[in-house]
Amino acid sequence: MPYANENYLKLKAGYLFPEIARRVKTFCEENPDAKVIRLGIGDVTEPLPPAITEAMRRAVEEMGQRETFRGYGPEQGYEFLREAIAEHDFQSRGCDISAEEIFVSDGSKCDTGNILEIFGPGNRIAVTDPVYPVYVDTNVMAGNTGPANESGEFEGLVYLKASAASGFNPPLPEEKVDVIYLCSPNNPTGTALTRTQMEEWVSYARNNGSILLFDAAYEAFIQDPEIPHSIYEIPGAREVAIEFRSFSKLAGFTGVRCAFTVIPSDLEARTQDGRPVKLHALWTRRHTTKFNGVSYITQRGAEAVYSPEGRRQTREIIAFYLENARIIRETLQEAGLTVFGGVNAPYVWVETPGRMPSWEFFDTLLKRAHVVCTPGSGFGAAGEGYIRVSAFNSRENVQEAMRRVRQAL
Numbered sequence: 001m002p003y004a005n006e007n008y009l010k011l012k013a014g015y016l017f018p019e020i021a022r023r024v025k026t027f028c029e030e031n032p033d034a035k036v037i038r039l040g041i042g043d044v045t046e047p048l049p050p051a052i053t054e055a056m057r058r059a060v061e062e063m064g065q066r067e068t069f070r071g072y073g074p075e076q077g078y079e080f081l082r083e084a085i086a087e088h089d090f091q092s093r094g095c096d097i098s099a100e101e102i103f104v105s106d107g108s109k110c111d112t113g114n115i116l117e118i119f120g121p122g123n124r125i126a127v128t129d130p131v132y133p134v135y136v137d138t139n140v141m142a143g144n145t146g147p148a149n150e151s152g153e154f155e156g157l158v159y160l161k162a163s164a165a166s167g168f169n170p171p172l173p174e175e176k177v178d179v180i181y182l183c184s185p186n187n188p189t190g191t192a193l194t195r196t197q198m199e200e201w202v203s204y205a206r207n208n209g210s211i212l213l214f215d216a217a218y219e220a221f222i223q224d225p226e227i228p229h230s231i232y233e234i235p236g237a238r239e240v241a242i243e244f245r246s247f248s249k250l251a252g253f254t255g256v257r258c259a260f261t262v263i264p265s266d267l268e269a270r271t272q273d274g275r276p277v278k279l280h281a282l283w284t285r286r287h288t289t290k291f292n293g294v295s296y297i298t299q300r301g302a303e304a305v306y307s308p309e310g311r312r313q314t315r316e317i318i319a320f321y322l323e324n325a326r327i328i329r330e331t332l333q334e335a336g337l338t339v340f341g342g343v344n345a346p347y348v349w350v351e352t353p354g355r356m357p358s359w360e361f362f363d364t365l366l367k368r369a370h371v372v373c374t375p376g377s378g379f380g381a382a383g384e385g386y387i388r389v390s391a392f393n394s395r396e397n398v399q400e401a402m403r404r405v406r407q408a409l
Helices: 006-010 016-030 050-063 079-093 108-118 133-141 195-208 279-290 296-304 308-334 358-369 395-408
Strands: 102-105 125-129 157-161 179-183 211-215 241-246 259-262 268-270 276-278 339-341 347-351 386-390
Touching: 006 133, 016 358, 050 296, 050 308, 079 102, 079 259, 079 296, 102 108, 102 279, 108 133, 108 211, 108 241, 108 259, 108 279, 125 133, 179 195, 195 211, 268 279, 276 279, 308 339, 308 347, 308 395, 358 386, 358 395
Parallel strands: 125 157, 125 179, 179 211, 211 241
Antiparallel strands: 102 259, 241 259, 268 276, 339 347, 347 386
């Protein structure tokens, strides 16, 4: 009988969102007439923009003709998409990023976990708290941690605790760490790092020889012109940062699957004996060995995001979700709750009444209002006493959900 990876056994509970689904399923089975509105998981609800579906339709027709059929594509992504990404997402903002430094994939969730494969053992790893659970759980699975304590914090990780006092922006580490996960606009708190704050993070990384894993999956929601969309807008970031991007929330690709990771060609780590190693080369080897590339049809759809029609249509969808976030934010504020986020992000971070435990407030809203949120404690110890409310739903459902919540409070 083979040995199992015992690191998985450290994960005492199920992944956050399946646990939410289990509780909702149980409630619906016991209350079949309840019309539950889901504002929990960050899944989009609006259809793909016409410019994207038309591009995908044309790509399907190409795949149906011998002359234009394509089999395996380049693992790193087709040049037409990588060139569009480099031009519109980075070079247009003054970022020195080339198409060769972009790796197209099937999701940022996958990439933020898989990136650990190019880092060796013994690194001091820091995560913000509250935190997107994937950052922590994949480190546990990879054997980078010890067991969890009663608060769910894993031995070996450095937790950078954000709080209401700091506007839920994480503090710099008080000790030297090697790898730091940052997410801005943040999931789950909906807050965004300012240019000054990002400059401080880049400066810390440069001074300490650290690498920033910068998750910018929600950058399309940034409305404040003073907030950078990319870590590479900060001078010196090429030397210390990897950036993750996704088409999921930008263009509704949660079910289509397309994202990309940027690894500058001059970004380095070191071997145990101190020799420098280019991380771009390591990720190229990993990516081309374990991944066969995103489908041609999907990449043509992603390319259409950068067309004039695609840019206009995706902006309209982003504006729709941001209006939902405004309705949620202002309704809950009027109800007397303390809220964060929901301005440059699709998430509203809400303090529970009387700092009620997160799962207790989750159950209260589910039972009294038939509304699903996400318990803040699922995002780390610092998330206890908060919930996350998602703006991803129809306008009608958001308005009805807020009416019910106000009535239930």
